Amino acid sequence: MSARGKLTGTEVALAFLIGLGFLLMALAAGLGAAFGDFANESLYGMLFALGFVAFIIGIALWLWGVQPWTQFDDINVPKDTGHHGHEAHEA
DSSP: OOSSOSOOHHHHHHHHHHHHHHHHHHHHHHHHHHHGGGOOHHHHHHHHHHHHHHHHHHHHHHHHHHOGGGOOOOTTSOOOOSOTTOOOOOO
């Protein structure tokens, strides 16, 4: 279980945007490699550029909106497990 809990709707939308950008870049690279000399370089170049822009915008919006450097799990503080008042069991 995560220290922060579930993702918010905004975080999920940004994750989809980042994933879409990565998918478009991978698709452009794969199609360009598969078709080789017959590849439409301008189409695959634009597809890759669109994916790159979506990826970078998604990362930037995530960093701006979520600010992950302000929320971290302190390893020196034990996490509450919900088992208050229970002693260790005898073996």
